[in-house]
Amino acid sequence: MRHSPIKIVLAYIVALLPGIAGLILLVLRLDDIWALVCAGVLALFSCGLLALMRYCFKLEADYTKRLQVHDEEAARREKQLAQSVEEFNAIIAGMPDGLVVFAADGSIVSANPAAREILAGDTTGGYQSLSREKHYLSVVESALAGETKTKKMKRAGRVYSLSAAPAAGTEKNTAAVLFIVDITDAELSKKMRREFSANVSHELKTPLTSILGYAEIIGNGLVKPEDIPKFAGRIRKEAARLLTLIEDIIKLSRLDEDELRAEFAPVELHGLCEAVLGELAAKAEKSQVTLSLTGGETVVSGFEPALYEMVHNLCDNAIAYNRPGGGVRVALETVDGRPQLSVSDDGIGIAPEHLGRIFERFYRVDKSHSKDTGGTGLGLSIVKHDAQLHDAQLSVDSTPGVGTTIRVLFRAQAREKE
Secondary structure: OOOOHHHHHHHHHHHHHHHHHHHHHHHHOOOOHHHHHHHHHHHHHHHHHHHHHHHHHHHHHHHHHHHHHHHHHHHHHHHHHHHHHHHHHHHHHHOOOEEEEEOOOOEEEEEOHHHHHHHOOOOOOEHHHHOOOHHHHHHHHHHHOOOOEEEEEEEOOEEEEEEEEEEEOOOOOEEEEEEEEEOHHHHHHHHHHHHHHHHHHHHHHHHHHHHHHHHHHHHOOOOOHHHHHHHHHHHHHHHHHHHHHHHHHHHHHHHOOHHHHHHOEEEEHHHHHHHHHHHHHHHHHHOOOEEEEEOOOOEEEEOHHHHHHHHHHHHHHHHHOOOOOOEEEEEEEEEOOEEEEEEEEOOOOOOHHHHOOOOOOOOOOOHHHHHHOOOOOOHHHHHHHHHHHOOOEEEEEEEOOOEEEEEEEOOOOOOOOO
């Protein structure tokens, strides 16, 4: 704290007063030895006061400087703290997961927007005002009692993981922190894996049972010699179906890995589609289905074997589920600056209730027809994974008895620098 100049001048005048008084006394009583002594004492006293005052002013200046430095440091730390709090609030506000902090008495200290949206309760009261869901209450109460706990909660068609943990405070004071994570997709993936494993077991068991049955009949001599080729043909057919199924499962397993993206390169789709149609020409002729390709040169960035497989599966399905005299039309075009591949047929079509599930593994709209054509139920699932690998969008239009069109819209391709 700085003194005003007037106060400093007054302080110096006060300190000089004894000296001035001594000087006046000395002038008035020049011949008196005691007056001389008193004047000297007053002068020394005045000098002492001046020295003491200067020393005090110096101490005060040093203290003021240290106090100023301390205030500046405190202001800097307060600013950093405010910035950290602001950054923390911004982080938790943008978190997709819920975060709630509770005081030891169960009152809510803070709750980010995600938590408020998920629990849809009052954040101004105690923890019970936020939600009355039993799993929520269980984990929060356990955390407030000093125990970490995790449970799952279903709400509005979603599945959440609730994880609450105690946070030690001062003097046996315990608070709690609750994390809410949306695990719907993870739970769905688990369910799909369980279903896939069950379906794989069933699909593998069926041809193996047939093969073992036919082999046992032949081995026991229960087949006439002239019927052996027919039974061997059935064994060969079931073995081929089993091999195709295993190959499709291996393809799906590889498509679940992101390593294939490292092998992306420019792929020309028109030539690729010509090669696919050439390979399927014999099957199309046998099924009395015509094949056609329209569009010009179309280049996309991708993994060529996966793109070939995708086009092959789409065209193969279009032939298998077509009708005699029908056609399969493959078209390449540009939509909003993005390459698009479409495969249309004049086949049996797909009912609306099945459209949302045709890309699921082992899902068959017409199970008997799929087995007659040797389908594994994985063809369109492989198409879906191939599309996901290339960040492409799939869409389906279908009318029962009229036909189906499946479109693959690729992402915009970056132009190469010349």
